Amino acid sequence: MVFKKIREHPAARERILRERLTEPLHLNLASLCVAGFGTFRAKVACDLIYRPHYAYGLLSAADQALESGVKEFTAVEFGVAAGEGLLNLCELSRRIQRATGVRIKVVGFDSGAGMPVAQDYRDHPEEFQSGDFPMDHEKLISRLPDNCELILGPVRETVPAFVQESMTSDTPLGFASFDLDYYTSTKEAFSLLTSSDAAKYLFLPILYFDDIVLPNYNNWAGELLAINEFNAEHEYRKIEQYRFLRSRRIFRNARWLDQIFLLHVFDHPRMKMSHTMRRMPNVYF
Template sequence: MLKYLQNKLGNQRKRKRILYERLTEPLHLNLLSIFVALFGSFEQKIEFDLVIRQQYAFCLLQAAKFAKSMEIQSVTAIEFGVAAGAGLLNICEITKKITQETGVQFQIFGFDSGQGLPPPRDYRDIPETFKKGDYPIVDKEKLLQALPDNAKLIVGDIAETVPEFIKTISQDSPIGFIAVDVDYYWSAKECLKVLLGEAEKYLPITLIHLDDIGIPSSNPWVGELLAVNEFNAENSYRKIHPYTFLRNRRIFKHTRWIDHIFVMHTLDHKRRSIKYEQTKVQVLSNPYL
């Protein structure tokens, strides 16, 4: 944690981001954060954005809560675009702590070509920002050794590995979170095919983090946003949409990661069927009677 903070404070862009996102928030919330950092539960630290890669932490905690409400004991989390592996290892660390607090287990998978980015195909891959060879896996063997037993690295062309992977997903551990960090439009399009399996292989609400939609070149006609728009147009019962009113639900509202969080709604999930029977009838009270 200390090394991570030193890295952030040593980077001018990251220092500016901390200034804009955190120090512009109300003083009493920043003071309260000190108390939460020292004495709060892991869930409270996530609520106060005190966890490394809070965007992953929020999504993984929500996935665990959704699963627990459905009496599901395990959730599958996926990162597309592993590169050096810091994000994948961070997911492992976060989920370990979430499991301790919620009891929900995680199966974790990281997908990467292992060779860095392939050549961009056309303007939709944002070639002005990304190029061939970017973000290779630096030390595959060392990364494999660092992964816990519930995490696996899948190396190869995503177009080939994803279809086989979908076959292995069990309803006992549905997909609850995917992080898409593959930079290119074509790669993102292949990643999203992981959401086209049988409905019960997913939570009714599957959280998605789109990493590269915040760069200046990003727009609905290129990159990940184009892949999402085409996914929605091509699929009647699977729809990806920004997490509704998420900014209003957060304690700290200036942070950028909020705009990167989307949800895949599995509209053909049995929980969303009119035939599904709720176990408890909802009744409203009337304070005027």
């Protein structure tokens, strides 16, 4: 997969090579061994999985689920288009279930008819126009496994219905990828994050934002504006970039590290849980 992407997409090729070839030589050599003989978890740690941001987000959510005794969680992709990302999520969900035992319910949201009409400059009309990224839904649906649902229609309508009817505390949200390109669509999709039942979320769901990387993206338009407004409007839910993720990774040049955010759920049941008393160690004793 990675090799196909590198062959067919010059921009992706340039970015992947630039990011990877500027990493320390000994780490790149070690990752060759991991590519040949490593476990799935080691491959995720070394960014050797196609769409490493999806692999990281799903595996981190699975670990969080394990820690809190949750057997299954929900992973959402906003903006499906041709479906490469959704099928990638499905493939990764199988591998993660094998590695951790945690099941993943995958849900994709898309209009099914490509981009709607941009409202104003906040939707970056210089980048996108109505009808971009159409979908062949029959072909895509025929490829989807049983653990995946594709929900078609404007997110303004489909997401609130999903939160109300299908999202439960048995399958809390663990990971969501936002790739709807527009400010307006992203803001509408954020209704996924505002259920009054905080048990419908893992303690710290992982969010990926695709459309924050170009030089013309800014805090006054697009996904970043939607995030800022969400944070201003919701006292108990905040979206914040995962600061210090870079320092926790082996390969630190990857662009996706800046695209991972966390949903902080201040009214989560875990906020009310007591735990056994903790003590600080003291090396002088």
